[in-house]
Amino acid sequence: MLWTILGWILFGLIAGFIARALVPGKDDIGLLRTIVLGVIGSVVGGLLFGLLTVGLRGFQPAGWIGSIIGAIIVLLIYNKVTGRRNRPRV
Template structure:
């Protein structure tokens, strides 16, 4: 049963990561593994932020998905800033 839970989080992270990559402008060449990690970390960050704002943690509800995607976008933006990706060349 735990294997299906882990696989579920991997798929959830992949979907949230791909959506975040689609929202953030520019091209991302981070690969599928980093996309999964980005989505999973973003889900945790978004879940914690939304949990603090709404007074409770959300599971697989629309607010949980929205929080995960927003968290993944935030993580991707921070990742791009830290690694120097997508900087405009003047």
Template sequence: MILTILGWIVFGLIVGFIARALVPGKDNIGILRTILLGILGSVVGGLIVALFTGGLRSGAAFSPVSWIGSIVVAIILLVIYNKVTGRKGVRR
């Protein structure tokens, strides 16, 4: 159970950092929000991928399609978050 939680945190951190790197400008969201962004992007992205591929399969979380889906959804969530909160700064 602890390893599963740590796995989600690490995966969320990786996906969140990739999303932040791909969205132009400075994101003032911190490490905790980056992790939450990545986890939420992974969950929603995984559900969307499962809809198009016929369901959840063992090992599907490590497929390239799942990673891309997670990152794309995390980018969309980050853009929405920045628009709603107005927290987007200028990168210096």
């Protein structure tokens, strides 16, 4: 159980960092939000993969590529909702 949780944290961290590197601009969301971004991105990627292939299967995590694509989508939505891109930079 502990190894599963640690695996999800590490997986979310890596997928979140890759998504942040691929989305242009500066994202000051911190380490915890990066992990959450990667984990939610994995679920979103799993849902999208399920819709595109065999139909909706519920909340299932995706592989690396699906997780990164999902994390990019989640990050873009997060930036749009919070208005991070619209603030002037000093």
